[in-house]
Amino acid sequence: MKLDSLKDAWQVYAAQTAAVHQVTEDQISGLLKTRTQNAVTKLKKNMYFELAMLLFTVLLFGVGVVLVQDDMVFKILCMVIVVICLPFLGYFLGRLQYLRRLNVTSENLRGTLQNLTEMLTGLTKLYFWSNVLFAPIGLAAGQLVYLKLGEGINLSHLPWEQLSLRLIIGFVIGGVFGYIFLRWYIRQMYGNHLKNLRGALHELESLEVAA
Amino acid sequence: MENPALRKEFVKLIAQDQALIHKVCSMYCRDPEERKDLFQEIVLQLWRSYPTFKHESKVSTWMYRVALNTAVSSFRKESRRPHHGSLSDLDLQIPSAPDTSAEYELKIKYLYSAIDQLSQVEKAIVMLYLEDKSYDEIAEIIGITKSNVGVKLNRIKAKLEKLLTPVYDEIR
Numbered sequence: 001m002k003l004d005s006l007k008d009a010w011q012v013y014a015a016q017t018a019a020v021h022q023v024t025e026d027q028i029s030g031l032l033k034t035r036t037q038n039a040v041t042k043l044k045k046n047m048y049f050e051l052a053m054l055l056f057t058v059l060l061f062g063v064g065v066v067l068v069q070d071d072m073v074f075k076i077l078c079m080v081i082v083v084i085c086l087p088f089l090g091y092f093l094g095r096l097q098y099l100r101r102l103n104v105t106s107e108n109l110r111g112t113l114q115n116l117t118e119m120l121t122g123l124t125k126l127y128f129w130s131n132v133l134f135a136p137i138g139l140a141a142g143q144l145v146y147l148k149l150g151e152g153i154n155l156s157h158l159p160w161e162q163l164s165l166r167l168i169i170g171f172v173i174g175g176v177f178g179y180i181f182l183r184w185y186i187r188q189m190y191g192n193h194l195k196n197l198r199g200a201l202h203e204l205e206s207l208e209v210a211a
Numbered sequence: 212m213e214n215p216a217l218r219k220e221f222v223k224l225i226a227q228d229q230a231l232i233h234k235v236c237s238m239y240c241r242d243p244e245e246r247k248d249l250f251q252e253i254v255l256q257l258w259r260s261y262p263t264f265k266h267e268s269k270v271s272t273w274m275y276r277v278a279l280n281t282a283v284s285s286f287r288k289e290s291r292r293p294h295h296g297s298l299s300d301l302d303l304q305i306p307s308a309p310d311t312s313a314e315y316e317l318k319i320k321y322l323y324s325a326i327d328q329l330s331q332v333e334k335a336i337v338m339l340y341l342e343d344k345s346y347d348e349i350a351e352i353i354g355i356t357k358s359n360v361g362v363k364l365n366r367i368k369a370k371l372e373k374l375l376t377p378v379y380d381e382i383r
Contacts, residue, residue: 006322014230018229018237019230025222028254032255039284107280108280200332204332204355
């Protein structure tokens with residue numbers, strides 16, 4: 001059996017089956033109104049969510065900085081959160097602009113795989129490490145915010161040992177669980193896809209290296 | 212992007228050359244729903260890249276490039292089909308084509324099943340080969356040298372022939 005002998009048969013068969021699935025011009029126009037579902041879109045959705053969360057956090061704690069006057073510790077906590085979030089907000093906005101400009105189909109297959117692999121690796125790393133940082137900060141700060149707003153406790157009156165213990169516990173639990181959850185989440189979201197992209201790219205690059 | 216004349220021109224082009232996209236979809240998806248999703252994704256990516264298409268290469272080369280890039284790099288559910296199994300054990304979920312003899316159809320179905328066992332990149336190369344594309348065009352679409360197209364194709368042919376020879380002998 002030679003593959004060449006199947007060329008004609010394959011072409012006829014492929015053309016016949018393609019004809020079965022034929023769509024009209026109206027249907028094609030309709031398709032152009034739908035949204036793309038590729039990895040970049042998925043990543044963009046995550047970025048928008050991340051940006052919305054960051055913006056909400058900055059606004060919430062920004063209000064805390066301005067309005068809270070009687071509790072210096074709480075005011076400092078709000079300032080620290082805002083200062084940590086602001087550079088990330090700028091960085092995420094920049095990355096989002098980059099993603100919006102990115103066209104994954106302007107190159108040949110090898111170039112596209114290279115671009116996608118680099119972009120997905122970089123952005124998932126950014127997503128992972130920024131959230132690994134935010135999870136402990138969020139849990140530690142969340143406890144103090146709860147004490148302040150839920151229990152009405154003035155944080156400046158809390159003993160330093162109790163305050164630092166709460167912060168440390170929040171950091172450790174948030175850090176450990178955040179790290180484990182994010183590893184699992186990113187693997188679920190992009191792990192197999194990234195592995196497949198890297199595999200395909202390696203297949204093409206190893207061919208060039210061998211030559 | 213929202214230029215009505217450009218949109219009309221694009222829709223006409225896709226309607227005329229849609230067989231090419233359907234062939235790519237059939238090569239990468241067996242599930243009808245997945246095939247529809249991939250078709251939609253390819254059309255959207257073609258539309259996105261259409262304004263920058265400068266006609267430096269053939270329209271079909273551009274379409275194959277975008278379609279194969281999209282198919283290889285898109286998110287799809289992992290296939291449950293076992294790899295490296297015997298072809299005769301496979302469930303041949305290939306649509307029937309009209310006006311074909313049973314033996315011919317069975318041969319083509321086994322060919323598709325054998326292709327299913329290839330990697331994503333190999334599928335792209337073998338499809339372009341079966342579509343009678345020149346080594347130059349394959350090299351341009353895939354992004355490897357012409358000589359490496361030859362090397363890769365020989366390996367793919369050997370793989371397919373090893374898989375297909377026993378079942379084709381049985382059909383005869």
